[in-house]
Amino acid sequence: MRAVMQAAIVGGGVIGGGWAARFLLNGWTVRVYDPDPESQRKINEVLDNARRSLPSLYDTSMPPEGELIFCETIKQAVEGAHFIQESVPERLSVKVDVFAEIQQHAPDTAVIASSTSGFKPSELSEGALRPEQILVCHPFNPVYLLPLVEIVPSSQTSEAIKQRSKELMTQIGMYPLMVRKEIDGHINDRLQEALWREALWLVNDGVATTEEIDDSVRFGCGLRWAQMGTFQTFWLAGGEGGMRHFLAQFGPSLKWPWTKLMDVPDLTDELIDTISDQCDDQANGKTPREMERIRDDNLVGMIRALKKNNWGAGETMNQHDQRMRSEPADLSQLVQTSHRQVPQSWTDYNGHMNETHYLEVFSVATDEFMQFIGAGPDYIASGLSYFTVETHIRHLDEVKAGEQIKVMTQVLDGAGKKLHLFHRLETEDGRVAATGEHMLIHVSLETRAACPPDESVGKTLRDIASAHVSLGKPDGSGRAIGVKG
């Protein structure tokens, strides 16, 4: 148990709201200051989106949601805070004033960070009371899902604050990218801006519509960039010769007229109309709210796919799963082997969790149980494992997307090569929605044949099995389909 951490969000809106959601869902107390009377509504909307998507990224339950407090003053928001995130409008004088007020009341050990895209930390901390406390933590929308945060210190930012911001960003599941030198637009916005300016030219010159440009990205390079970025993609294009070969081959094209970026198009009324109208058409009648949910479901799905390969954003999520994981105190009782939220993508045309994911949950629960008895990744790497030979699932009730579910596991037999498990899938309100009965056999991964577990695993398992006898034979175990048991 660690002490409750406290974040102050100064400036709500989409970005501030995204920050609030990320801190809250990671168990922090969040105090928000925003003079906009609409800010409570806006933040709650962002929170709704975050609640349905962020926990879906993980295969572990997130900590209990923290407390959200709306404050009347900056003072109330920042007193006692460990992390203060400023997301007020992009005007330097406004930001400088806000920082001055924050520093009057904030602990001097707190990180004070700005979400700014437009200003460098040295500009923000000019004339500040304690410039060493200030840096930029630049997030990406949706802040509650995208792991990237660019941490940009000024030359005055202290080492302690840099380290602390990196640690705390990691603690809330983000991927902190420490930026070496401050520069306008930091790193990522510069790349986006370059692409954006070229895209504006293409529309301006009637070469393509906004939809055609978006399609060229999402059916092509976007899928590459989501996992490897631009350098690694081109490194691969260089084959055995790597980047050197690629640069020799494509270096000359730097002199070709492949972008119009020597110039920037004028945002005339006509161009604004063209772009805005085309973008509205693209949405095809969907509201921003609907599109946000589609975006979030896609992000969750793609990041979950990357988790499988422990790659890129997926690796970040796997690491956060490990941080949130806990071992059971007492294996002699029913063992909690899973606790998680049901992702949107797990539902099917019947509007409930698809049968496949019941087995996914049970399978992951079995893996977790194996870890508890000492048959985890190291054991498997040593060449021993369990294979499932038989599974019996009873669906007793429906489960919907967004529900919290857990699995309680009973050992029915653990003698010799056998591992006979009985999982109960329970909902938050205590319904048993399904049971999974599984027979596993211990095997050698070399011979692919059955063999006894090692002594330690065997003993642990026998001990649990004999303790679990006292829990009784579970209702519905040992049954065949279509036969009342």
Added chain:
Amino acid sequence: MRAVMQAAIVGGGVIGGGWAARFLLNGWTVRVYDPDPESQRKINEVLDNARRSLPSLYDTSMPPEGELIFCETIKQAVEGAHFIQESVPERLSVKVDVFAEIQQHAPDTAVIASSTSGFKPSELSEGALRPEQILVCHPFNPVYLLPLVEIVPSSQTSEAIKQRSKELMTQIGMYPLMVRKEIDGHINDRLQEALWREALWLVNDGVATTEEIDDSVRFGCGLRWAQMGTFQTFWLAGGEGGMRHFLAQFGPSLKWPWTKLMDVPDLTDELIDTISDQCDDQANGKTPREMERIRDDNLVGMIRALKKNNWGAGETMNQHDQRMRSEPADLSQLVQTSHRQVPQSWTDYNGHMNETHYLEVFSVATDEFMQFIGAGPDYIASGLSYFTVETHIRHLDEVKAGEQIKVMTQVLDGAGKKLHLFHRLETEDGRVAATGEHMLIHVSLETRAACPPDESVGKTLRDIASAHVSLGKPDGSGRAIGVKG
């Protein structure tokens, strides 16, 4: 059955090989001409990658692989071809000569397309025998996975050839983007080039390493771009105000120094060394071959995630699944309800297909069976469906990634509200690797309670069930776990 289609690949290498693989795996005969003595090896390497990944995108079996023929001359390659794809080195005079030779021997109804990034179709077809036959079909690496193909006609390209190229590209599972105006770099390479030039500046100026830049892309904007592109992403950032609001807010930043794209860095030896060395470090000892497989597995995983939401590249794959789907001729015999290749991502730490995906295969097979009996999407939309209440899986043998598997389905009971199915999961070499026994109950999606199916579905099901009685009670049905049956 449609006639076998024939493609000619002129110029092998990574791009030509990718084209060859895509045509072959979609059942086309492919004739390759490339004077490079290494070309057979190179194309076979690309084919190996494609065979393990492209079929994994689909939930339907692809057609039997076509025949691959290496030719000694352009004449041999292009005679009788329906589609001719040129991927020779990026030198205009070479390309023009190749097109002249192709047109001497090719049918005048064939599409003659170039993979060029660097040249406009009008340049390629200048002085050609039949300029109306020539256009650009610009693909993206890996050609066998990424759906985007930019189709760029010249002013002389005929309507028939434009239409034909669009149809044929769709037939091999691609997403044809018809480009309205020819322009250097077409659409997507211009966007990539803009981002690339900015990225080179960041390395050149010591702001970030290649890895940091790639991280800023793959943990941030890349995940957005993979699904929505740049305009739709920013449209969303505009909230209720849409793009007009976004442009009003961020229009001014077009005048800010957020990119260095008024200029291009010199590719000095020093900059080349820096970039190449950093990229090699990023690979962390992995070979290009290993990285290709990681990339492909990530692409397959992300695109499969997008399939679930029927979005972007995922929608393209779903449409291709529909094109490849076939209905069974005779429901009175065992019904083939699935035929597919096992994706890499379906394997687990035991090096075989994870138990979860056995149920996924069975679940999809059940859906397919429901479609066969008239309880498909339209029926479900009308408010009626089947819910699984009980499942019994026996794992009899291991299945590895890349194996072709099929499911043969027997109806054990179809009376009243019951649907009692028995699936056999068979491998290509005839092993029964698993069986799945499933009890489903017909329900009203409104009341969520059991109810009889409609008359037509009920009758079809009873007919199949009574025909299937003659197939006998399957081995392993009606069994409980741990009990010999």
